[in-house]
Amino acid sequence: MKKILKFPKEFLWGTATSAYQVEGGIENNDWSEEFPAGRACNHYNLYEKDFDLIKKLNQNAHRFSIEWSRIEPKEGEFNKKEIEHYRKVLLALKERNIKTIVTLHHFTSPLWLAEIGGWENSKVIFYFSRFAQRIFDEYSDLVDSWITINEPLVYASISYFQGRWPPKKKNPTSFLKAIRNQIACHKKIYETFYKSKNNPQIGIAKNNNYFEAFNSKSPLDRLSAIVYRYFWNEYFLNRIKNHLDFIGLNYYFHLKIKFPFQNKNENKVVSDMNWEIYPEGIYYVLKELKKYNLPIYITENGLADAKDKKRLDFIKDHLSWIHKAISEKVDVRGYFHWSFIDNFEWDKGFEPRFGLAEIDYKTLKRKPRSSAKFYAKICKQNQLILNPKP
Numbered sequence: 001m002k003k004i005l006k007f008p009k010e011f012l013w014g015t016a017t018s019a020y021q022v023e024g025g026i027e028n029n030d031w032s033e034e035f036p037a038g039r040a041c042n043h044y045n046l047y048e049k050d051f052d053l054i055k056k057l058n059q060n061a062h063r064f065s066i067e068w069s070r071i072e073p074k075e076g077e078f079n080k081k082e083i084e085h086y087r088k089v090l091l092a093l094k095e096r097n098i099k100t101i102v103t104l105h106h107f108t109s110p111l112w113l114a115e116i117g118g119w120e121n122s123k124v125i126f127y128f129s130r131f132a133q134r135i136f137d138e139y140s141d142l143v144d145s146w147i148t149i150n151e152p153l154v155y156a157s158i159s160y161f162q163g164r165w166p167p168k169k170k171n172p173t174s175f176l177k178a179i180r181n182q183i184a185c186h187k188k189i190y191e192t193f194y195k196s197k198n199n200p201q202i203g204i205a206k207n208n209n210y211f212e213a214f215n216s217k218s219p220l221d222r223l224s225a226i227v228y229r230y231f232w233n234e235y236f237l238n239r240i241k242n243h244l245d246f247i248g249l250n251y252y253f254h255l256k257i258k259f260p261f262q263n264k265n266e267n268k269v270v271s272d273m274n275w276e277i278y279p280e281g282i283y284y285v286l287k288e289l290k291k292y293n294l295p296i297y298i299t300e301n302g303l304a305d306a307k308d309k310k311r312l313d314f315i316k317d318h319l320s321w322i323h324k325a326i327s328e329k330v331d332v333r334g335y336f337h338w339s340f341i342d343n344f345e346w347d348k349g350f351e352p353r354f355g356l357a358e359i360d361y362k363t364l365k366r367k368p369r370s371s372a373k374f375y376a377k378i379c380k381q382n383q384l385i386l387n388p389k390p
Contacts, residue, residue, distance in 0.1 A: 003386040005323040012099055012334025013379035014061035015054065015356060016300050017043070018106035018150070019070075021343035029069035030114035030166040031107070037344040042364050044085075050366070051092050053357065054340065057372055058379035061099040063299055063336045064089075065106035065150070068113075072131055075112045083138055090142035099144045101248075101299065101336070103205065104132050104189070106150040107165070107346070118167055120160060120177040125184045132189045133196075140197055147248055147299065148189050151207040152182040152236055164347055183239050190243035204240065205248035205299045208233040208289070210281030211255050220259035228257050233288060241292055246333075248299035251285055251318075254278035272304040273352050279317035286325035286332065295331050298322065302338030304345070304352035311356075311371035319384050337375060341366060 020026055024039035031037070043050055054062055070082040093100050105128065109118055113127060132148070149155075155165070156178040163170035186204060193200045211229040213221035237247070254276055258264045269277045282301065289296055301318055305311045315337065326332050342355035350361060356372035359365075368376075378384050 001388060003388075005320065005384040005386065007323065007382050007384075008326065008333065009382075010333075011382055012061035012297065012336070013375075013382070014059045014063060014099070014101075014334065014336045015340035016063035016101075016336040016338050017340050017343065018065045018103065019067035020065075020106070020108045021339075021345070022341060023067065026067055026069060026108075028073050028111050029067070029108045030111060030118065031346075032111075034166065035347055035349075039364075040344050041341055041359050043341070046364070047089050048092050050341070051096055051098065053366060053368070054098060055096045057356070057368065057376040059098065059376075060379065061101065061144075061334060061336065062093060062340070063101040063103065063147070065103035066135060067108065068105065068128075068131055069108065069110040071135070072110055073112075075110075075127070078134060087139065087142070090139055094142060100142070101145045101147060101297070102135075102139070102143045103147040103150050104128075104135060105148065107155050114167060118159075118178075119156070119181055120169075120174045122177075122181060122184075124181050125188060128185045129188045129192060132185075133192055136193055136196060136200070140200065145201040145203065145246065145297075146193070147203055147205045148186045149182055150205040151250055152179065152186075152204070153232060154207050156182065179236070183236065186240050187243045190240075199245075201245045203244055203246040203248050203297070204237075205250055206233075206237060207250040207252070207300075208285045209251075209253040209255050210278065210284045211257055214256045214258035214262075214264045218259065221257060224259045224261050225257040228255070228261070229288075233285070237292065241294075244292075244294055246295040246297060247289055247292060248297050249282075249285065249289065250300035250338075251282045251298065252301070254281040269310070271310065272306055273348070275303065277303060277310065277314060279314070279321050281321075282318050283321035283325050286322065286330045287328070290330045295333050297334040297336065298332065299336050300338040301335070302354050304354050306353040308358075308369040308371050311369065312374045315371060315375055315378075316384065316386070319378065320386065323384065 022041045022043040159165040161175040213225045339354040342359040345352040358367045
C-alpha cells in the first residue's frame, strides 16, 4: 500500500543558488583571481529563462544571493546599474509568484574589503551592515525573507583556519576574529532592519552536522561528539538566538566521532564528491534545533551526482525524515534543494554536478534531470508518495 506524507499548508518548495556560482562576469571579489568562475552559468543574463524553468518545475520559492562586489565595487560607491539589475531579478520572481529568500553574504566579498583584512577586521561590521541596509532600503518590499550570512562557520574555518579559501590563512586567532565579527554583523543587521520595518523576517543559513559517537559505549567518544556538536551546531546560534526570526538549516554531513576528535564515517553510500549520504541525520539535527522554538527552513540539501543515479532517492529519503520531524512538532516550513542548476563549486570548479537541471557548459543549455521531474511532482502536490518496496 502506498504511503502518503502530506506537508504543511503553504510549505515552501524551492531550490537555492549563490551569485558567484551561477551568475558569471564577477571579476572584482576576493575569489575571482585565484578561483575564477568566468561566465559560470550566465544566470546574470538568463535569469528570466531560469525562473520560467523554476515555475515549470512547480517550485513556489527560490533562495539566491546578491553579490556585494557588484553593488559596491569600491568602498562607499554603490552601482545604480547593478542595483537596478537585482530589482529586475526580484520583480521577475514576484511576477511568477515565487517567494524569495535573499542571502546577503554567500562566501564572497569585494576586493577592497579583502585588502583591509576582510572578515577578521572589525571594520567589516560597519561596512557589511551599511551594504545590508542599502540592500534592505532598495528591496524590502520585494523580499519575503533575509539571510544575513551563509554558513558562517564553514566560511570562517575553511578561509581562516584550514587556509583553502581566500584569504588562505591558517591562523586560529583570525578564525575566532572572523566568527566574532560575523556574530556582531548579524545582530547589528537584525536590529537595524527592525528599526526600518515591522517584522522583516531575518535568519541565518547554518550548516549543522549530525554528530554521533563512533563507539556509543565509550565515554571519551561520546564526550568528543558532544564537544563537536556544541561548537559546530550550537555556539553560533546560541549567540544570535534572540536576533532570529527563523533558522535556515543547510544539511550535508553525518560525522562519527572517535576520541580524540577523529572522524570515522563508514561512508557506505557516497556522492560524486565522496560525501556520505545519510538522510536520517537531518531528522536528528532538526530535533536538536527544536529547542530554539523558531521556524526552520531547509535552506540547502543536495549532492553532487552527475549521472543522476542517487538524487531521486536522496530527495525522497531526506524528505521522509523531515516529515517525521514535522510530525513530532518541529516547525519546518520549507525545503530548498541545492542546487537549481549545476554550478561553480568553489575550489572544486565545474566538475561537481549539484543541479536538478544539467548545464551544458559549451552551449549553456539547461536540461532538467529525471530527479527534477520527480521533485516537481512533490512540489505540485505538497506531498511525498512512498511506494511499497517489492
